Amino acid sequence: MKAVIRHGPGKVSVVERDMPEPGESEVVVKVAYTGICGSDTHRFIEDNPKWDSLVLGHEFSGIIHSVGKHVVNTAVGDKVTSAPLVPCHECASCARGEFSLCKAYTFIGSRIDGSFAEYVKVPAANIVFLGDHFPLEKGAFIEPVTVCLHPILRLDNLLGQTVVVTGLGAIGLLAVQIFKAMGVQHIIASDIVPEKLEMALKMGATRAVNVADESLEDILDGQGGADVVFESSGSNPAKLSAVRIAKGRGTVLLVGTSPRDITFEASLFERITRKELNIIGSWMNYSAPWPGSEWETAVWMLKEGLIDTEPLTTHRFDIEDFQKGLDVIFGGKELFIKIIITPSEVTA
Numbered sequence: 001m002k003a004v005i006r007h008g009p010g011k012v013s014v015v016e017r018d019m020p021e022p023g024e025s026e027v028v029v030k031v032a033y034t035g036i037c038g039s040d041t042h043r044f045i046e047d048n049p050k051w052d053s054l055v056l057g058h059e060f061s062g063i064i065h066s067v068g069k070h071v072v073n074t075a076v077g078d079k080v081t082s083a084p085l086v087p088c089h090e091c092a093s094c095a096r097g098e099f100s101l102c103k104a105y106t107f108i109g110s111r112i113d114g115s116f117a118e119y120v121k122v123p124a125a126n127i128v129f130l131g132d133h134f135p136l137e138k139g140a141f142i143e144p145v146t147v148c149l150h151p152i153l154r155l156d157n158l159l160g161q162t163v164v165v166t167g168l169g170a171i172g173l174l175a176v177q178i179f180k181a182m183g184v185q186h187i188i189a190s191d192i193v194p195e196k197l198e199m200a201l202k203m204g205a206t207r208a209v210n211v212a213d214e215s216l217e218d219i220l221d222g223q224g225g226a227d228v229v230f231e232s233s234g235s236n237p238a239k240l241s242a243v244r245i246a247k248g249r250g251t252v253l254l255v256g257t258s259p260r261d262i263t264f265e266a267s268l269f270e271r272i273t274r275k276e277l278n279i280i281g282s283w284m285n286y287s288a289p290w291p292g293s294e295w296e297t298a299v300w301m302l303k304e305g306l307i308d309t310e311p312l313t314t315h316r317f318d319i320e321d322f323q324k325g326l327d328v329i330f331g332g333k334e335l336f337i338k339i340i341i342t343p344s345e346v347t348a
């Protein structure tokens with residue numbers, strides 16, 4: 001089968017690899033669509049040779065190609081996606097359903113071979129069924145939607161509330177649509193890229209704020225603060241701003257990664273205590289029963305059209321042209337949100 005393998009930072013080639021064979025409790029998925037995640041981007045560019053031997057990729061959809069002999073209720077041809085985390089299912093964290101906290105895990109697409117290939121092997125327990133009428137291309141968005149839902153499902157009723165979404169990559173733009181579907185009255189979306197702000201407005205944001213020109217603090221002061229801030233940019237100014245604009249007893253959801261050291265002035269840090277803020281960190285996308293309601297909710301939202309992925313899919317490439325996708329990402333010239341790769345021809 002064809003698989004994408006990195007050759008040092010930023011360069012890949014498509015190579016021939018052995019077909020994966022399912023173990024007793026595993027299945028092999030023929031990959032129809034797979035998205036390049038921000039975390040993959042990091043792995044493709046990092047100066048670390050460990051990324052030169054593994055097949056990356058963890059956001060994908062496809063059909064069941066083969067099943068292990070102990071696998072039941074799964075048939076060749078079923079349309080599926082898969083949770084990429086493979087937790088131990090034995091430790092105390094796993095027993096509590098806190099799978100993101102498992103220390104004895106492996107991960108499809110960062111520790112074992114992932115979906116930037118024609119076929120990928122996964123545990124049968126990780127399979128999420130999409131149903132016959134689900135458009136497979138949308139299936140590549142299930143994993144990023146679950147990343148949004150994981151912290152959002154910890155919130156109380158949002159009907160009529162004010163939510164700020166900072167950072168309008170794929171996660172932020174999906175979150176805008178989820179908040180819209182949940183009946184949030186004011187959805188204020190912020191970024192520094194005008195085209196992304198434009199997209200957010202089309203997806204249901206009630207106001208788009210370019211933080212290069214306008215201050216979120218000024219805007220939110222006039223509105224009495226945000227009930228919820230969904231921080232998905234990973235940028236330090238956005239994290240500091242989140243603490244300023246959240247209202248008393250408001251909630252800050254930290255979804256973006258933290259690549260740089262951050263400094264809070266004492267007076268700003270004290271706003272966390274004085275305003276009695278809820279600061280919620282979010283890591284991955286799982287809950288009990290495994291893999292969690294994030295996954296079935298994501299399938300439902302996409303199937304019902306509550307989330308539109310079409311405008312987010314800014315680029316599509318055949319697996320042979322994978323390098324072109326990376327060139328878009330690392331070229332820094334073209335706007336992109338989600339780059340979708342099509343490893344296999346699947347007629348379904």
Ligand SMILES: [Zn+2]
Nearest residue numbers: 037038039059
């Ligand atoms: Zn991802």
Ligand SMILES: [Zn+2]
Nearest residue numbers: 088091094102
């Ligand atoms: Zn565990």
